[in-house]
Amino acid sequence: MNSGDLILSERIDREILCGKKSACVLKAGLVLENPLELHRLSLHIQDVNDNSPHFNEKLIEMEISESAEKGYSFSIEEAHDADIGSNGVQRYILQANDNFILAADGSKVELTLENKLDREKQKEINLLLTALDGGSPQKSGTVVIHVTVLDANDNAPVFPQAVYKATVPENAPLKTIVVSVSATDADEGVNGDVTYQFGHMTEDVANLFSIDSRTGEITVMGTIDYEERHSFEIRVKAKDGLGLNSHAEVLIDVIDVNDNAPEIYLKSLAYVSENNKPGSTLCSISARDPDWRQNGTVIYSLIVTTRPCDESSEQLECALCVHLFLHFIYLAIK
Known part of the structure; x- marks a missing residue:
């Protein structure tokens, strides 16, 4: 070149x-x-706007009691767009209907009941929700919300905290328990029977963690590598027996383990002649350790050794042959 x-x-x-x-x-x-x-x-x-907003599900099933009061809000899984900034999801549009209006604030999307439901008049309602990005040309994604009107389940599961924080070391064994989430429901029977599931997550994250639908325990299911990803943010959904739900965020920080040795990269070959001046550059060598901070600290040292000439040396008049051996000692300071 x-x-x-x-x-x-x-x-x-x-x-x-x-x-x-x-x-x-x-x-x-x-x-x-x-x-x-x-x-x-x-x-x-x-970034360019080459991705459309999309919902985790093509159809969202909701079951809402006819006793729900005007102004009651129902959480909806938000849309996701792989693009960032203005090319990401910017707003939502809810198809006109007689019962619900849309309330969206950042990543929080809710349906708000504007007029009370009447199961005797309408047992099922289909709503079309559209997510729009801010790119040019603008891209969009849709999901159908299917509402089944039920009788009296008036309490949604409640998490005692909105955010759970946990840590896990990289290379943690399979089935290692990372954290447990728990929600309670004031209703009785099937109305208060709480189960857990993950919200939207990419396929690579879904392959690393699983959640027990009954206990809420989140466990390791794949190989976690700190050098690939330092942290995870997972949304957990708690749902009662008749469809009311709430969400909590789980923030997992990965702890680095000194599991990588440094690698040497020879940038150029070494050339030595008898006329080299002091301070001349002989060669360029670089080393990299993908571990983090102290675990990735690389220390270089140069060891110079000498040995007498042998009979095969072309320069018989020299009394001493100098040989440079470059040894790199890598210390991962813990």
Whole structure:
């Protein structure tokens, strides 16, 4: 390459590379020879609106008692968009109907009962909810909300806290209990029978954790790698026997374990001549340890050894052959 142009070898997908991070930067090293120079490049990847909003389910089933009072709100799983910023989900539209209005604030989406239900007049109601992003051209996603009108289940499950926090070490054994969530329902019988499930989550996260629908225990089901992801945010849904539900957030921080050895990257070959001046650069060597902080600290040391010339040496007049052995000692300080 003589032009100095940086050419992509394959398509860059920002969502796969950086997920929801606000800044997406690719870092690379560039070695120039004659003279030897090492440069670092930072490529900032810009987001484009190439993803549509989508809901975790194509059909949302809700069961609401006809005794529900005007102004009562029902939580709806929000839509998700892999894009960020204005290209992400910006607003929602609820199809016109006689009973419900929409209340959306950030990631919180609720149906609010504007007029009381009457099971004797209408046993089922279908609502169309549309999520819109702010990109150009604008993209959208829809979900049908199917409401079954029931008799008297007037208490939703309640979590004692809105956010649960937990930690788990990377490479934790399968079935390790991370945290337990619990919600209570003031109703009796089937109306107060609470079960648990995860809200929307990507496939890779779904393969790492599971939740017991009866106990609310969240356990490890896959290999957790700190170098791939430092934390997880999971929404948990508690639902009673007739459909009323509430949500809580579970924040899981991954603890780094010193499970990676440093790797050496030889940037250029070493050339030594008898006329080399003091301070001359012989070669460029780099090492990287993917572990975090102290576990990823790399210390370099240079060991110089000498040995006498042997008879096979071309320079018979030299009294001593100097051999440089570059040894890199890596200390993961704990």
